[in-house]
Amino acid sequence: MSNPTDPPDYIPLAMLNALAYCPRRFGYEFIQAEMLLNEHVVEGTLRHQGVDLGGPAWVGEAVQQRRIYVWSEALHIAGFCDLVEERAGVAYPVEYKKGRPGRWKNDHAQLCAQALCLEERTGQSIARGYIFSFATRRREEVVFTPELRAEVAQLAAEAHRLAATSALPPPTDKPGKCRDCSLQPLCLPDELKRLATFGQGWEADI
Numbered sequence: 650m651s652n653p654t655d656p657p658d659y660i661p662l663a664m665l666n667a668l669a670y671c672p673r674r675f676g677y678e679f680i681q682a683e684m685l686l687n688e689h690v691v692e693g694t695l696r697h698q699g700v701d702l703g704g705p706a707w708v709g710e711a712v713q714q715r716r717i718y719v720w721s722e723a724l725h726i727a728g729f730c731d732l733v734e735e736r737a738g739v740a741y742p743v744e745y746k747k748g749r750p751g752r753w754k755n756d757h758a759q760l761c762a763q764a765l766c767l768e769e770r771t772g773q774s775i776a777r778g779y780i781f782s783f784a785t786r787r788r789e790e791v792v793f794t795p796e797l798r799a800e801v802a803q804l805a806a807e808a809h810r811l812a813a814t815s816a817l818p819p820p821t822d823k824p825g826k827c828r829d830c831s832l833q834p835l836c837l838p839d840e841l842k843r844l845a846t847f848g849q850g851w852e853a854d855i
C-alpha cells in the first residue's frame with residue numbers, strides 16, 4: 650500500500666502547465682495543494698464545465714470527444730484533454746482557455762503533453778493541436794516541434810524531482826509573470842525579494 654507522503658506516480662497535465670509558468674506556482678498548486686480563487690479562476694472553471702458537457706459528436710468532417718483521460722507511462726504524466734478531435738483518421742488535442750493567447754507559452758507545453766499521451770495511447774504520430782481562446786473565439790495552432798516535445802519531457806522530469814523534495818521553489822525572476830499570476834497575494838514575491846536583500850532567503854516563508 651502506498652504511503653500518502655510517497656512521491657506521486659503520475660503528475661497531472663495541468664500541473665506541467667503550472668511548472669512551465671513558474672516552479673513556485675507548481676510548488677503551491679501541486680506540492681502544497683493551494684489555490685486562490687478570483688474572478689478569472691472561477692470564470693475559467695465555469696467555462697471548462699461547459700466544454701466538458703456532451704459525448705462524441707460529428708462536427709463537419711471531424712469527430713469530437715470531450716474530456717478524454719490520457720496518460721503516458723514513459724513520462725508518468727496523466728490528465729484530461731478538454732477535447733480530442735479526429736479528422737481524416739488523425740486524433741489531436743484541443744485545449745480551451747479563458748483568456749487571450751498568453752505570451753508565456755505554458756499552455757503550449759500542456760497541450761503538447763496531452764499529445765504525447767495521446768500518441769502513446771493510439772500509436773499515431775500527432776503533428777499539431779489547437780488552443781481555443783474564449784476571449785478571441787479563435788483557435789491557435791500549436792506545432793509539436795522536437796524542441797517543444799523535449800521541453801515537456803524535461804518538465805515532467807522536473808515535476809517529479811520537485812514533488813519528491815516537497816520544497817517550495819523560489820519566486821521566478823522573469824519580469825511580468827508575477828503580475829499575471831493569481832497566486833501573487835499568497836506568494837508575495839516582491840516582499841520575499843525585498844527580504845532577500847536584507848539577508849533573509851526566500852525560504853523564510855515556508
Ligand code: SF4
Pocket residue numbers: 670671672673674819820821826827828830831832833836837838
Ligand atoms: S507570484 Fe510570481 S513567483 Fe509567485 S507563483 Fe506566481 S509567478 Fe511564481
